[in-house]
Amino acid sequence: MADPKTRRMPVSAPTHTPGPLLATIASPADVRALPVESLPQLCDELRDFIVDIVAVHGGHFGASLGVVELTVALHWAYDTPGDQLVWDVGHQAYGHKILTGRREAFPTNRKYGGLSGFPKRSESVYDTFGVGHASTSISAAHGMAVARDIMGTAQRVVAVIGDGSMTGGLAFEALNNAGASPSDLLVILNDNRISIDPNVGALHEYLAKVSSSGSWNALKGEVWELFDKMKGLGGGHLQRLASRVEDGLKAVLTPGMLFEAFGFRYIGPVDGHDVVALATHLKKLRALGGPILLHALTVKGKGFAPAEVDQVKWHAQSSPFDKVTGKSLATPTASGAKPPKWQDVFGDAVVELAEADGRVVGVTAAMPSGTSLGKMMEAMPDRAFDVGIAEMHAVVFAAGLATQGLRPFAAIYSTFLQRAYDGVVHDVALQKLPVTFCIDRAGVAGADGPTHHGALDIAYLRPVQGLVCAAPLHEQDLRDLLYTSLQHDGPMAIRYPRGAATGMPLRDTFETVEIGTGRRVRDGADLAFVSYGAIGAYAIEACERLAAEGIDAAHYDLRFVKPLDEAILAEVFERHSAVVTVEDGVRDGGAGSAVVEWASDAGVLDGTRVVRLGLPDHYVEHGTQRQLHDEVGIGPDGLVRAARSLVGAEAGGPAVGALGAVGMRAAG
Numbered sequence: 001m002a003d004p005k006t007r008r009m010p011v012s013a014p015t016h017t018p019g020p021l022l023a024t025i026a027s028p029a030d031v032r033a034l035p036v037e038s039l040p041q042l043c044d045e046l047r048d049f050i051v052d053i054v055a056v057h058g059g060h061f062g063a064s065l066g067v068v069e070l071t072v073a074l075h076w077a078y079d080t081p082g083d084q085l086v087w088d089v090g091h092q093a094y095g096h097k098i099l100t101g102r103r104e105a106f107p108t109n110r111k112y113g114g115l116s117g118f119p120k121r122s123e124s125v126y127d128t129f130g131v132g133h134a135s136t137s138i139s140a141a142h143g144m145a146v147a148r149d150i151m152g153t154a155q156r157v158v159a160v161i162g163d164g165s166m167t168g169g170l171a172f173e174a175l176n177n178a179g180a181s182p183s184d185l186l187v188i189l190n191d192n193r194i195s196i197d198p199n200v201g202a203l204h205e206y207l208a209k210v211s212s213s214g215s216w217n218a219l220k221g222e223v224w225e226l227f228d229k230m231k232g233l234g235g236g237h238l239q240r241l242a243s244r245v246e247d248g249l250k251a252v253l254t255p256g257m258l259f260e261a262f263g264f265r266y267i268g269p270v271d272g273h274d275v276v277a278l279a280t281h282l283k284k285l286r287a288l289g290g291p292i293l294l295h296a297l298t299v300k301g302k303g304f305a306p307a308e309v310d311q312v313k314w315h316a317q318s319s320p321f322d323k324v325t326g327k328s329l330a331t332p333t334a335s336g337a338k339p340p341k342w343q344d345v346f347g348d349a350v351v352e353l354a355e356a357d358g359r360v361v362g363v364t365a366a367m368p369s370g371t372s373l374g375k376m377m378e379a380m381p382d383r384a385f386d387v388g389i390a391e392m393h394a395v396v397f398a399a400g401l402a403t404q405g406l407r408p409f410a411a412i413y414s415t416f417l418q419r420a421y422d423g424v425v426h427d428v429a430l431q432k433l434p435v436t437f438c439i440d441r442a443g444v445a446g447a448d449g450p451t452h453h454g455a456l457d458i459a460y461l462r463p464v465q466g467l468v469c470a471a472p473l474h475e476q477d478l479r480d481l482l483y484t485s486l487q488h489d490g491p492m493a494i495r496y497p498r499g500a501a502t503g504m505p506l507r508d509t510f511e512t513v514e515i516g517t518g519r520r521v522r523d524g525a526d527l528a529f530v531s532y533g534a535i536g537a538y539a540i541e542a543c544e545r546l547a548a549e550g551i552d553a554a555h556y557d558l559r560f561v562k563p564l565d566e567a568i569l570a571e572v573f574e575r576h577s578a579v580v581t582v583e584d585g586v587r588d589g590g591a592g593s594a595v596v597e598w599a600s601d602a603g604v605l606d607g608t609r610v611v612r613l614g615l616p617d618h619y620v621e622h623g624t625q626r627q628l629h630d631e632v633g634i635g636p637d638g639l640v641r642a643a644r645s646l647v648g649a650e651a652g653g654p655a656v657g658a659l660g661a662v663g664m665r666a667a668g
Contacts, residue, residue, distance in 0.1 A: 019045030088137030132451020135168025162190025179263025268295030347372025414454025
C-alpha cells in the first residue's frame with residue numbers, strides 16, 4: 001500500500017531475480033566499467049528482466065525490448081548523468097530505468113505510488129526530460145545543447161527519437177533549427193517502422209527505402225572509398241575535381257540526404273541490435289562535433305517472439321502472460337461477457353453511421369487501435385485516415401474535408417488534442433466547420449499518469465466560440481450524441497473516458513438529442529448532485545448510499561456543458577439550497593465553474609451552497625482510475641462525504657469551505 005502522504009510505494013524484497021551480470025549494475029558507472037565484450041550478456045539479461053517484470057505486472061513492452069542494445073551502448077559510451085540523454089517517446093525507457101538505480105523498484109512501475117511508466121525529472125537525475133507525448137526530444141535536447149554552450153560546460157547531449165515519433169511535425173521543426181546551429185548534438189533515429197500502430201506517410205516509405213537498399217548502401221561505400229583515394233593522390237586540380245564530384249553525387253547516393261539537407265551529418269543505417277558495434281560507434285561519435293544523426297535499425301519486441309510477430313498487440317500489456325508462449329494468464333470472469341470499452345462503442349458507432357451516411361469520414365493521429373477508429377479503417381479504408389503523430393495536421397486536415405461537404409469524426413485523446421488547440425479554434429470553430437471531435441481518454445487515464453490524463457479539455461474547450469461541448473453518461477448517450485453531431489451544422493466536441501462502459505443494453509437505432517438539454521436522473525429534497533459525463537455513475541451510487549442513511553439526494557446530468565440547459569439549472573437552484581457539481585476534469589474553469597457562472601449571472605446563487613468537485617490544481621500522478629478518483633475526492637466515497645458535510649452545514653454544522661477534500665471548492 002502506498003503511503004497516502006507521499007504516494008511512495010514501499011520497495012519490498014525483489015521478487016524477480018536479475019541475471020548475474022545485471023545484478024551487479026547499480027548505476028551506469030557499473031556499465032561503463034564492463035569490457036565491451038560483456039555487453040551482449042548484459043543485454044540478454046536486461047531483456048529477460050523486462051520480460052519477467054511485464055509478464056507479471058504489465059506495462060509497455062515492445063518498444064523497450066527493441067532498444068535494449070541501444071540503451072546499454074549509450075550508458076557504456078556516454079558519461080551519464082553528466083551527459084544528457086533524452087528519450088522520445090517515454091515507453092522506450094524501461095531498460096534505461098533499470099540500469100539507472102531503479103531495478104529493485106521496477107516491479108512498482110505504473111502502480112499507484114510506484115515508479116512512473118515514463119522518464120520523469122523528479123524521479124531520477126538520469127531522467128533529464130519528462131516525456132509522455134511524442135516528437136519532443138530533439139527540441140529539448142537542442143535547448144540543452146545551446147544552454148551548455150552558453151554556460152561553458154562540457155557535457156554531451158543525445159536525443160533518442162523513435163517508435164514513430166519522427167512522423168511528428170515538431171521533430172522536423174527541431175531538425176530545421178538544430179541543423180543550422182553549431183551546437184554539438186547527437187540525434188539517434190531508432191527506426192523500428194512502427195509506433196503504437198504501423199507508421200504511415202512519405203517519411204516512413206523513405207526510411208524503408210534507405211534501410212532496405214543493400215545495393216544503394218554498398219555503392220555509396222564504394223564511391224566514398226574511390227574519392228578518398230583520388231583526394232590522396234598528388235595534384236590540387238585532381239583533388240578539387242574529386243571533391244566537387246563527390247559533393248554532387250552525395251545528393252544522389254546519400255541515403256540520409258533528407259537529414260543532410262537539414263544540416264545534420266548522417267551516419268547509417270546501422271544494426272541497432274549489434275551492441276558491440278553500437279557501443280564502438282557511439283564512443284567515436286561522442287568525440288565528434290556539430291549536429292549528427294545516427295540511423296539505427298531495430299525490431300520492436302526484439303527477443304520475444306510473440307511481440308516480434310504482432311507488434312501492435314504487444315506495444316503494451318495490462319494482464320499477466322506466460323513469458324515463454326505469450327499466452328494470457330488472466331483469470332476469466334465468472335459473469336461472462338465484459339462491458340465494452342468506451343473506445344469500442346465509438347468505433348462501432350462510427351462504422352454504422354458511415355455505412356448509412358456517405359459523408360462520414362474518420363481521422364486519427366497515429367491511434368487507430370487506441371481510439372478504435374481502426375474498425376472504420378478496416379471496413380472502409382478509403383474513408384478513414386491515420387495521419388501519423390501529427391494532431392494539429394489531423395485537425396486542420398479534418399477542417400479541409402469539412403469544407404467540401406464531408407462530416408469528419410476526429411478521434412484524438414484529450415491530452416493529445418491540447419497540441420492542436422489552435423487548429424480547433426482558428427481552423428474549425430472560427431470557420432464554423434462541422435467537425436466532430438471525439439475526445440478519448442477524457443478524465444484521469446490511469447497508469448499512464450499525468451502526461452496522459454485528459455484533465456483540461458472541458459476547461460480549454462468551453463471558451464471556444466461556437467463549439468458545442470457534450471459528454472455521455474453511458475454508452476447509449478455516446479451513440480446518440482455522435483448521431484446528433486451529424487444533424488448539427490457546426491463543430492461539436494464529445495468527451496468520454498478510458499476503460500469499460502456500463503454494459504447496458506443498446507438500441508440498434510440512433511436518436512437525436514436536443515443540443516443543450518440535460519436531464520433529471522433522480523429526484524430528491526435534501527441536496528442535488530449535478531454531474532457531467534460518465535463520472536455521473538458515481539453520483540448514482542452515492543445517491544443510493546445516501547438514501548440508506550436517510551439523506552434524499554437528487555441527481556441531474558448536464559450532458560452538455562456548452563450550451564447549458566438553463567431550464568434544468570433553474571430547477572436545480574429553485575428546488576435546492578445545497579448543490580454538488582461533479583466532473584472528471586480540472587475543477588477550475590470546468591463544468592462546475594460553468595454552473596456557478598450561470599447561477600451568478602441569473603441571480604439565483606445567493607442562499608445556495610455549491611461545492612465543486614473535480615481534479616485539483618496540481619498534477620495527479622498514476623494509478624488505477626478508481627484509485628485516482630478516490631484520491632482527489634470524486635469517487636463515490638468523496639461524493640458521499642461532500643453530501644453529508646453539505647447537509648450538515650445546512651443544519652448548522654461545519655461550513656463547507658472548511659472541508660479538506662482534495663479537488664473540492666465551495667461557492668455561494
